[in-house]
Amino acid sequence: MKKAIIIGATSGIGAALYKTLLKHHYRVGITGIDLTVVDAINDRSQKNLFAEFLDSRQGHTAEKIRGMTDRLEGLDLMVFCAGIGHLNLDQNYEVQNAANEINVLAFTEVADHSWRFFEEQGHGHFVSLSSIAGLFGYHKAPAYHAAKSYQINYLESLRQKAFHSGKPIYITDIRPGFVETAMTEGKKKFWPVSADKAAEQIYRHIEQHHDIGYVPGRWWLVAGILNLLPSWLRKRF
Numbered sequence: 395m396k397k398a399i400i401i402g403a404t405s406g407i408g409a410a411l412y413k414t415l416l417k418h419h420y421r422v423g424i425t426g427i428d429l430t431v432v433d434a435i436n437d438r439s440q441k442n443l444f445a446e447f448l449d450s451r452q453g454h455t456a457e458k459i460r461g462m463t464d465r466l467e468g469l470d471l472m473v474f475c476a477g478i479g480h481l482n483l484d485q486n487y488e489v490q491n492a493a494n495e496i497n498v499l500a501f502t503e504v505a506d507h508s509w510r511f512f513e514e515q516g517h518g519h520f521v522s523l524s525s526i527a528g529l530f531g532y533h534k535a536p537a538y539h540a541a542k543s544y545q546i547n548y549l550e551s552l553r554q555k556a557f558h559s560g561k562p563i564y565i566t567d568i569r570p571g572f573v574e575t576a577m578t579e580g581k582k583k584f585w586p587v588s589a590d591k592a593a594e595q596i597y598r599h600i601e602q603h604h605d606i607g608y609v610p611g612r613w614w615l616v617a618g619i620l621n622l623l624p625s626w627l628r629k630r631f
């Protein structure tokens with residue numbers, strides 16, 4: 395039985411993904427920031443699932459992962475799903491930095507911990523949810539777009555490390571477009587998909603060890619077009 399941890403999975407895409415992994419016979423440890431929800435999940439005593447409280451802004455994320463890995467008695471798959479995606483119209487530093495604490499600092503802590511663990515173990519799979527947003531800057535949410543861009547490049551660097559290691563270590567960058575979760579509630583959405591549908595597609599990308607996975611797949615075309623747009627056009631977004 396494969397063992398997985400998902401950071402940020404008591405709601406949104408992460409919650410849909412843990413249910414998908416359970417369906418496919420994984421043993422899963424998940425984290426959440428709402429203790430009541432964490433307790434409610436544990437009270438249901440679902441086979442092969444446990445939840446733990448983790449607020450990554452408080453640090454100790456790697457320590458928590460070590461404890462969860464011991465509880466699972468191993469780790470094959472680590473998924474970083476946590477993220478904050480506020481609009482920031484007045485360029486408020488506090489707002490930008492709160493998002494950076496998760497999207498940049500916690501992401502880096504989890505990515506580095508996972509890399510070192512899988513490198514020593516000789517195999518493993520690190521998956522992170524970046525976003526189509528990482529492919530362009532956007533004036534209404536500068537920190538979110540920049541952080542997702544950081545994640546995309548960081549994941550590419552880890553993928554190179556994995557390749558040079560010669561070990562079966564896989565790094566998957568999941569780039570969703572619009573998924574119906576709390577993060578996108580009340581926002582205009584283009585090609586939206588449900589969290590369940592997104593989770594099924596993410597699962598397929600994981601099983602096939604894809605380097606990059608667009609969710610849904612047609613965002614691949616948008617990514618290609620974005621790459622070709624000149625800056626005089628991009629500044630009008």
Ligand SMILES: NC(=O)c1ccc[n+]([C@@H]2O[C@H](COP(=O)([O-])OP(=O)(O)OC[C@H]3O[C@@H](n4cnc5c(N)ncnc54)[C@H](OP(=O)(O)O)[C@@H]3O)[C@@H](O)[C@H]2O)c1
Pocket residue numbers: 401402403404405406407408425426427428448449450451474475476477478479496523524525526569570571572573574575576577578
């Ligand atoms: N929804 C979209 O359209 C979309 C598009 C592109 C990329 N993404 C990315 O997909 C990922 C999941 O997003 P979502 O749509 O599922 O959003 P969501 O419903 O708002 O979920 C955000 C996740 O981040 C976790 N989180 C927030 N603050 C945290 C903290 N301080 N410490 C640890 N975890 C924290 C939450 O944990 P809890 O489980 O406890 O709530 C939750 O699982 C994010 O990285 C997001 O950027 C989403």
